[in-house]
Amino acid sequence: xxxxxxxxxxxPRFRLTPDLWEAAAARAPDVSAGxxxxxxxxxxxxREAAPEVEALVTQAAMVGxxxxxxxxxxxxVFCTSAGLEKLAPYDWLPPGxxxxxxxxxxxxxxxxxxxxxxxxxxxxxxxxxxxxxxSEWRPAYGSVLAGQHVVVVGLGALGGSVAGxxxxxxxxxxxxxxxxxxxxxxxxxxxxxALDELLPQADMVVLAPPLTPATNGMLDRRRIALLRxxxxxxxxxxxxxxxxxxxxDALDTGHLGGAVLDVFTPEPVPTGHRxxxxxxxxxxxxxxADDPATYNPRSLDIFLDNLRALRNGQAMPNRFxxxxxx
Amino acid sequence: xxxxxxxxxxxPRFRLTPDLWEAAAARAPDVSAGxxxxxxxxxxxxREAAPEVEALVTQAAMVGxxxxxxxxxxxxVFCTSAGLEKLAPYDWLPPGxxxxxxxxxxxxxxxxxxxxxxxxxxxxxxxxxxxxxxSEWRPAYGSVLAGQHVVVVGLGALGGSVAGxxxxxxxxxxxxxxxxxxxxxxxxxxxxxALDELLPQADMVVLAPPLTPATNGMLDRRRIALLRxxxxxxxxxxxxxxxxxxxxDALDTGHLGGAVLDVFTPEPVPTGHRxxxxxxxxxxxxxxADDPATYNPRSLDIFLDNLRALRNGQAMPNRFxxxxxx
Numbered sequence: 001x002x003x004x005x006x007x008x009x010x011x012p013r014f015r016l017t018p019d020l021w022e023a024a025a026a027r028a029p030d031v032s033a034g035x036x037x038x039x040x041x042x043x044x045x046x047r048e049a050a051p052e053v054e055a056l057v058t059q060a061a062m063v064g065x066x067x068x069x070x071x072x073x074x075x076x077v078f079c080t081s082a083g084l085e086k087l088a089p090y091d092w093l094p095p096g097x098x099x100x101x102x103x104x105x106x107x108x109x110x111x112x113x114x115x116x117x118x119x120x121x122x123x124x125x126x127x128x129x130x131x132x133x134x135s136e137w138r139p140a141y142g143s144v145l146a147g148q149h150v151v152v153v154g155l156g157a158l159g160g161s162v163a164g165x166x167x168x169x170x171x172x173x174x175x176x177x178x179x180x181x182x183x184x185x186x187x188x189x190x191x192x193x194a195l196d197e198l199l200p201q202a203d204m205v206v207l208a209p210p211l212t213p214a215t216n217g218m219l220d221r222r223r224i225a226l227l228r229x230x231x232x233x234x235x236x237x238x239x240x241x242x243x244x245x246x247x248x249d250a251l252d253t254g255h256l257g258g259a260v261l262d263v264f265t266p267e268p269v270p271t272g273h274r275x276x277x278x279x280x281x282x283x284x285x286x287x288x289a290d291d292p293a294t295y296n297p298r299s300l301d302i303f304l305d306n307l308r309a310l311r312n313g314q315a316m317p318n319r320f321x322x323x324x325x326x
Numbered sequence: 327x328x329x330x331x332x333x334x335x336x337x338p339r340f341r342l343t344p345d346l347w348e349a350a351a352a353r354a355p356d357v358s359a360g361x362x363x364x365x366x367x368x369x370x371x372x373r374e375a376a377p378e379v380e381a382l383v384t385q386a387a388m389v390g391x392x393x394x395x396x397x398x399x400x401x402x403v404f405c406t407s408a409g410l411e412k413l414a415p416y417d418w419l420p421p422g423x424x425x426x427x428x429x430x431x432x433x434x435x436x437x438x439x440x441x442x443x444x445x446x447x448x449x450x451x452x453x454x455x456x457x458x459x460x461s462e463w464r465p466a467y468g469s470v471l472a473g474q475h476v477v478v479v480g481l482g483a484l485g486g487s488v489a490g491x492x493x494x495x496x497x498x499x500x501x502x503x504x505x506x507x508x509x510x511x512x513x514x515x516x517x518x519x520a521l522d523e524l525l526p527q528a529d530m531v532v533l534a535p536p537l538t539p540a541t542n543g544m545l546d547r548r549r550i551a552l553l554r555x556x557x558x559x560x561x562x563x564x565x566x567x568x569x570x571x572x573x574x575d576a577l578d579t580g581h582l583g584g585a586v587l588d589v590f591t592p593e594p595v596p597t598g599h600r601x602x603x604x605x606x607x608x609x610x611x612x613x614x615a616d617d618p619a620t621y622n623p624r625s626l627d628i629f630l631d632n633l634r635a636l637r638n639g640q641a642m643p644n645r646f647x648x649x650x651x652x
Contacts, residue, residue, distance in 0.1 A: 013467065108470050112495070116445035119438055125446075128610045129455050135602035137594035139611040141339070141618045144434050168494075169438070268463035276461035284454045285465040292467045 001034075001307070002073070004049040006058040006066060007041040013292050014080075015041070016057060016300075024300035031308040043069070050074075057303055060084055064092045078306070078318070080299045082106055082157065082289075083238060083326075085211045090322045100306055100318040101326075105298040106289030107161040110236060113288035114162030114206055117260035118145060118171070121204050121232030126251075126258030126280040146170030151202040153195070153218070154209030155183050156326070158236055158289060162206050174198060177209070192218075199226040204234065210326035211238035221246035230257040236288045239265035248278040256280065262288035327360075327633070328399070330375040332384040332392060333367040339618050340406075341367070342383060342626075350626035357634040369395070383629055386410055390418045404632070404644070406625045408432055408483065408615075409564065409652070411537050416648045426632055426644040427652075431624040432615030433487040436562060439614035440488030440532055441495070443586035444471060447530055447558030452584030452606040472496030477528040479521070479544070480535030481509050482652075484562055484615060488532050500524060503535070518544075525552040530560065536652035537564035547572035556583040562614045565591035574604040582606065588614035 005016040018039060025032035038049050043066075050071040058066065060081040067077060076098040079087075084101055093099055120126065123142040131138040145166065152163045153176040163173050163185035175186035176195060183189050190198060192214070199205065205227065209215045219233070219242040227233070233256060235242055244265055250256045258280045267286055269275050275283060306316040320326070331342040344365060351358035364375050369392075376397040384392065386407040393403060402424040405413075410427055419425055446452065449468035457464040471492065478489045479502040489499050489511035501512035502521060509515050516524060518540070525531065531553065535541045545559070545568040553559070559582060561568055570591055576582045584606045593612055595601050601609065632642040646652070 108472070109468070112445055112470055113449060113468075116442060116449060116451070119442035119445070120451075123439060123442060123610065123613070125442070125608065125610065129458075129608065131611075132455075132602060132609050133459055135597050135599075137611050139613055141613055141616050142435070142439075143617055143619055144438055146434070271461050273461075276458060282451065282455065283458050284449065284451065285457075285463050287449070287465055287467055290467050291469050293469055 001036075001054050002052045003035050003037045003055045003057065004046070004053040005037065005039050006046055006049075006056065006062065007039070008059055008062060009041045011041075014059070014296060016080075016296060020296050020300060024297060024304060027301060028304040028308070031304050031311060055303075055307070057300070060087060063087065067094070067097075068092050076100060076306075076310075076316075078102070078299075078303045079320075080105070080296065083210055084320055085238070085325055088322075088325065093322075098316060099320040099322065100303070100316060101320050102299040102302050103318055104157045104302050105295060107157040108294070109291040110158040110208070110289040111161030111165045113262070113284075114158070114208070114234060114236060115165035115169070117206070117234040117236075117282075118150060118162075118166060118169075118204055118232075120260055120282060121234070121258050122148065124258065126232075126260065126282045129282055130279045144170075147172065148203040149174065149201060150204045150206060151176060151198055152186070152206045152208065153177075153192075154207065154215075154237060155186070155189070156208065156210070159206065159208035160185060162208060162236070174202075178214075196223065196226060199223055200228060202227065202231055204232040206234040206236065207241050208236045209241070211240055212325040216240050217243060219243065219247070221249075224250050224256070227256060229255055232257050233259040233261075235259075235261045235263055237263060239263045239267065244275070248274055248281075251278050251280045254280075258282070260284075262286055327362075327380050328378045329361050329363045329381045329383065330372070330379040331363065331365050332372055332375075332382065332388065333365070334385055334388060335367045337367075340385070340622060342406075342622060346622050346626060350623060350630060353627060354630040354634070357630050357637060381629075381633070383626075386413060389413065393420070393423075394418050402426060402632075402636075402642075404428070404625075404629045405646075406431070406622065409536060410646055411564070411651055414648075414651065419648075424642060425646040425648065426629070426642060427646050428625040428628050429644055430483045430628050431621060433483040434620070435617040436484040436534070436615040437487030437491045439588070439610075440484070440534070440560060440562060441491035443532070443560040443562075443608075444476060444488075444492060444495075444497070444530055444558075446586055446608060447560070447584050448474065450584065452558075452586065452608045455608055456605045470496075473498065474529040475500065475527060476530045476532060477502060477524055478512070478532045478534065479503075479518075480533065480541075480563060481512070481515070482534065482536070485532065485534035486511060488534060488562070500528075504540075521549065522552060525549055526554060528553065528557060530558040532560040532562065533567050534562045535567070537566055538651040542566050543569055545569065545573070547575075550576050550582070553582060555581055558583050559585040559587075561585075561587045561589055563589060565589045565593065570601070574600055574607075577604050577606045580606070584608070586610075588612055 501515040
């Protein structure tokens with residue numbers, strides 16, 4: 001197969017290099033041999049490769065510009081991102097070309113970030129950071145995670161990994177997802193329609209679903225009010241999952257005990273935005289799932305897993321469903 | 327045996343109540359029956375009990391005032407603290423009376439706090455908190471803990487528990503303690519004299535030894551300079567283990583990547599102290615090991631474990647060594 005790996009210009013940290021490809025190929029010798037593989041990071045380099053390319057590996061940030069330039073033999077586009085909602089509508093994608101994401105790449109780092117956020121909520125770190133900003137010593141005793149009840153919305157690579165970490169530390173884990181089916185890390189799995197009755201029972205809520213019309217704004221002002229006084233919120237999905245202003249209100253009034261947010265509306269959060277001074281809030285700049293040391297290696301492993309499935313006549317596990325949006 | 331449990335006045339959260347005693351007694355029926363047990367929280371209540379008391383259970387904050395008031399039959403004093411260095415010199419303790427601490431009570435919570443701190447360092451949360459104070463979006467990619475090298479100084483209940491959590495997430499763990507002997511959670515255990523050659527190899531250092539003349543100021547300016555650029559520091563022991571001013575310098579200049587500190591000199595940290603505005607530093611107000619929901623139950627379990635050892639003619643495992651200071 002003719003494979004082309006196109007990096008962003010001026011992005012040394014996430015560059016898809018021949019070394020990375022060769023290392024991934026060595027890990028999957030059964031499916032990596034016999035291909036012609038090229039690399040580029042400029043539009044001219046793409047134009048040069050495009051007439052022959054059958055599989056394109058690139059970042060979501062540029063795929064919508066590259067593909068419409070024409071690639072008559074293109075069969076599959078593998079994006080090194082999991083959430084591809086910004087690429088909708090998908091009319092830039094020629095009919096019959098498979099779009100794939102790198103779902104699974106983020107699991108290890110995201111699981112550790114989620115565990116960290118739960119531990120920070122149990123130890124009141126968001127409140128202590130607020131006290132630190134005010135130069136005030138304000139002790140408050142925390143708790144261990146064991147026995148506490150966490151609700152994890154979304155049980156994909158991110159949410160599933162967080163659920164697993166929470167379970168290992170003895171938490172009671174309730175998962176929420178569209179398809180109500182058991183999950184190894186969850187004591188219970190319920191559908192999105194059970195969320196209203198679940199929220200008042202949660203000590204902590206972790207949001208990690210894809211952003212779709214069904215999840216957009218799911219944690220709105222009404223549902224935030226359903227949470228227990230002192231409950232904690234973690235968002236690792238997308239900023240638009242939450243009514244951000246309602247969340248800030250609930251943190252500033254003290255209804256919620258704390259929040260750890262990695263995603264926001266908009267990003268970057270502009271200077272002067274109320275988020276920066278909201279009480280009992282820890283912010284990280286959309287980095288919860290990204291580990292440069294393992295990101296591209298894992299993405300390429302997943303790409304090769306999908307090539308193997310294609311060769312074996314199986315469905316490609318990372319094929320993105322354009323209709324459901326994940 | 328005549329046992330008296332004396333609480334601090336006006337401390338409802340950590341009160342040693344008859345309910346707590348009865349619950350602990352039910353967990354250790356072999357050793358809890360047949361005693362006369364009394365409770366108090368005032369000096370008069372202690373004066374009333376003192377003539378008969380053989381075992382006193384109380385907080386370190388008051389034991390030095392109570393015992394000198396006289397208790398002729400006293401055989402043992404159990405303090406619901408682990409670090410008793412503030413009670414030195416121990417001349418208030420009558421000869422032959424055993425002093426015990428509650429070493430072990432703090433293990434679960436301290437282990438989770440230490441794990442949280444390591445995860446925060448790996449995800450650059452101290453730097454993000456500094457950026458948040460400045461209302462600035464400053465992304466920086468983190469890493470997973472697996473494969474990173476943590477040095478844990480002190481392998482008692484606190485350090486041992488942190489080492490176990492770090493090992494479970496795949497870290498390389500080197501333990502440092504006086505008595506060089508293997509530890510189940512450590513890949514290697516070395517003596518304090520190996521610290522200088524160890525520090526340049528550490529991604530993160532956790533301090534959790536008792537404060538003694540030998541550990542006082544152990545992480546001084548010279549040793550901080552031995553740490554790798556970008557390394558992280560966690561202190562869960564006592565503030566005086568570190569040259570605090572040198573640490574603040576290393577954080578402000580960016581030599582260190584971050585620090586998570588639970589203990590300080592002095593406490594409470596006064597308003598206006600440079601700690602409050604030091605870069606890349608997360609501060610918690612000496613709460614890393616305290617979990618009110620489990621603190622007194624665990625302390626009483628440990629007290630009863632020691633009563634059992636005494637009855638069986640064994641050495642009491644929590645007897646405090648006045649000479650070595652832990």
